[in-house]
Amino acid sequence: MNTPLSWIKDYVPELSCTDKEYYDRMTLSGTKVEGWTRFDHNCEKIVVGRVDAIEHHPDADRLWVCTVNIGSAYEGNYTAENDGLNGAAKDSIQIVTSAQNLKVGDVVPTCLNGGRVAGGHDGGPMPADGIKIKAGKMRGLPSVGMMCGIEELGATRDMYPEAPENGIYVFPEDQAKDLELGSDAMEALGLHDTNFDYEITSNRVDCYSMLGIAREAAVTFGKPFVMPKVTVQHALNKDTKDFVSVDIEAKDLCTRYVAAIVTDVKIGPSPRWMQRRLANFGIRPINNLVDITNFVMMEYGQPMHAYDYDTIHGGKIIVRRAEDGEVFTTLDGQERKLDRNVLMINDADRAVGIAGIMGGEDSMITDHVHTVLLEAATFNGPNIRKSAKRIGMRTDASAIFEKGLDPYNAMAAMDRACQLFEQYCQGKVARTYVDENDGLPALRKIAFEPEKINAYLGTDISKDVMLDLFHTLELTYDEASNTLTVPSFRQDLKAMCDLAEEVARFTGYNNVPSTLPKSSSTRGGITPMMRLQNKAAEIMLSYGYSQSETFSFESPKVFDTLRLPQDAPERKAIRISNPLGDDFSIMRTMTLNGLLTSLGTNFARRNKDVKLYEIGKVYLPKGELPITDYPDEHYMLSFGFYGDGDFFTLKGALEDVLDAEGLKKKRVYNADAKRPYLHPGRQANVFYEDELIGFLGEVHPDVAKAYGITDRVYVAVVNLAKILAKASFAHHYSGIANYPSMSRDISMLVPKNVTAGEIEAVIEQRGGKILESYRLFDIYEGAQVGLGFKSMAYSLTFRHKDRTLEAEEVDKAMKKILNGLKDLGIELRA
């Protein structure tokens, strides 16, 4: 919300502070100021001048040569040498202008030589430092200042509707006659003012009004708050009920409806001050009647609506829900389709307005209006919000209604509006209003418990100080019952904790002590899953993989990119009902897309040898879609690279992760993984204790290409959720071998389809306890070995923990191994 400080000062007349002080103190007491702008920013040396003579420029048709009397401002700014008139008068200067709207006697804002204006006369963007005005010559004649248009002074024609569209601002005669020549023209225009922009929190409905903010300012600065003096003449000798009856059918959506009749209204412009106030909000002034309802809306925070009474059928107002499919033309001429949830204002025959949002075309006020039916109602906030959203029409009024208003305020606002109608529309207000409601909610009472407030805040503030504060906040204290009664406009104050906040706010949050909890100590730490993740990250980093982060939702097209068949279980993904777009519409069930996208980004940017990992969740529905309960959220370790390395360097990193997580038993690599996004001959599922815990492989070239990578890409994924129960961070020292080892090498001719895994299984099973380790040290396929065979060589190491081995023992073990290998069809070489 945007408000000039001068408006606040109308209600807090003693308020006196700099812009910065206001900003700081309001922000620290809870009315957050987002920023402020001075209206007179960049305007210097702007004085009141009067056009005393005006002549055509001899050499230019469109230019006028003016003698401008600047009275007291002459001295100190000009001398006979530089006033353009050779000192012809000791109070006037010569200014040449292209403006066409001036006549002799006009009183105008005049920028002196060396002064500054905010911008150009075309109302375009303002230069940061304004425009410096210097004496010069125009078509040969001296011009030693500038008469200003309203835009040049940083204001708008909305704020000053009397300003001409193109030309110099001329002070209206009624004002001009009281202005002293040479005095401050910005002062006369009311532009020594600052617009503050507030961020109002949703709990402070009352602060969406000038009075609300002024109340906060008054308490913040410890100055008195002065309500506008409202007295209504009620000059009409009839009651509102003689004109109209009000019937609220939808009581759940309307708690109060106040109606007033004002006759004999004269439509015309509203007073200039009111127009200017509305313009500050960006509300365009229209006429006195409309402007008053808008002004009261901003001042009191109560939207009002005015109907032309003569268009209301049957003298009836009925507040009820729309019919499904009902069509209504709002006063902007648009047809709106409605439903049962939209609250309508009807007369005896038809709808005349959408409650709280916009009136209808048929009952619209025209310049010929004579009798006005004025409405100040309290509608259900959430309903207005939803209706406005559904109809697609959020108006100034609905934006306020939707916060849920104080029903007491409707009457106060009605009084204020009627007063202004009397003052500025010559209206006659009916003797009484119609006030339809089912009883207003009782004012809330809260027990006054200063000791609890102090205990809650950690403060030691006296009871009297608190009571003084509550008094200024307009809460009333009843000593007998020890309760505070909350004024109706403070809907946010409900319990002790709310009172505590008031005490803290106005004591100053920063004056509350700062302590550490004295309570029982607790043991901090992380979860086993986090430990698992940290360990995996440690290994990843040591292997040169950097951590990436990718979105949790992605496009369902990802499954096609990854070549998954239509019935692939991965396609059973949780769908977002209102996604940002199809590309972000499903919760990922696999992590490859993010990883490959990131690798692709790097590849496109020509980054070499990139290795990335991510530890992130996949979201797996437990049963059928759509989900009705929590899905499984599994943390996955995913890593991959392109550039330097191959399947086995990838496998090495994977093995080390598993080692580090304490999964030290045999890992089984099953090449029959059949993952369509991986190279059919270079992929494996990883099993541990017979459970699938992950996979690895080279990315299928079609998939890599789809991500823009023309190099080989390798990826591995480990389901951390699945290894959590198997992981262990326990360490056991098994001693350092004291006795010598014995090594034996085996060189073999192996049928091509026999895997290293099978060979190693034989070695492990048959090597016995004395087998310490084994290592593949050579593998060869090609010309020297026969077709369908490969040559492999292992080095085996044997050792006994407690003694030196005998050669015979090793020979025996070797024999068993070799027999086993022969069974696999392996031929031993010398």
Added chain:
Amino acid sequence: MIQEDLERIKSETRERLSKALSPDEINEIRVAVLGKKGQLTQILKGMKSVAPEDRPKVGQMVNETRAKIEEALASSQAQISKKLQDERLAAETIDVTLPARKMERGHLHPNTVALKEIEDIFIGMGYEVVDGPEIEKDYYNFEALNIPADHPAKDEQDTFYINGDMLLRTQTSGVQIHEMERGRIPIRMIAPGRVYRADEVDATHSPVFHQVEGLTVDKGITFADLKGTLAEFAKGIFGEDTRVRFRPHHFPFTEPSAEMDVSCFKCGGKGCSFCKGEGWIEILGCGMVHPHVLEMSGIDPEVYSGFAFGIGLERIALLKYEIDDMRLLYENDIRFLKQF
């Protein structure tokens, strides 16, 4: 006679040793003098011609000479070794300013770097780090946090819905409720994790981002405790000289509520372009857990009180590392990641 021979051998050996240049030469000398056919051995062989009564004396002389020669040999040996080593070391001098050869190490994501710092501070204060579901029930994300069905905050947060009751959590605050429902008091927890809001991606917004929720519940927890705890956190993250400022704010699930600013860590609070002249930078939202929230989660607000806070992880990372575009965090360009 023998005595003269011995003296001669001694001085000749010394003479030769002084000219020797390598350990090999020294060895040759050793063999020539002390070897089986060496000069001194020859003299011992000539002992037969010495009168028996003189033999012990001569023997002693020979032994003394031998010891002296061995000493000289050893000393020459040491000298030459040292000289050779010195020469070798001199020749091996390298240009230490030549480029280093590095192992290609990996780098943590800046979010994680920031998170670890945050976690360390709170773990040090006895906080447990916990995890919570990202696909959440409406109750935990809104209702239990004092945000009923019609509350405007529900609209403000631009929620992604799954269907019916399930949604993508818009805040980590729901973890507070899960934690309180476990009913173990005292509670000191932080809950980092992903949250989701329907914001289009741009330099300052992302539909996926991270928060770190914090919650303390115990007997006698005060607003002053909230201030003190978060001031410690700010110092831990931004340095010992950091000052904090609390501004009133509104969150439905805390009362009183506040936003915390820290003194600008670039200018120290004087006001600069980094803090837009304010001297303060907004860091987090916090407040005393609303008694009604405690009550809904089965904790008696007459006995217990608590405070909660929510930190925007990306906000901390962007500020602390001066990252000017949030999109960098999810692109994973290695040139970006390597800077952390």
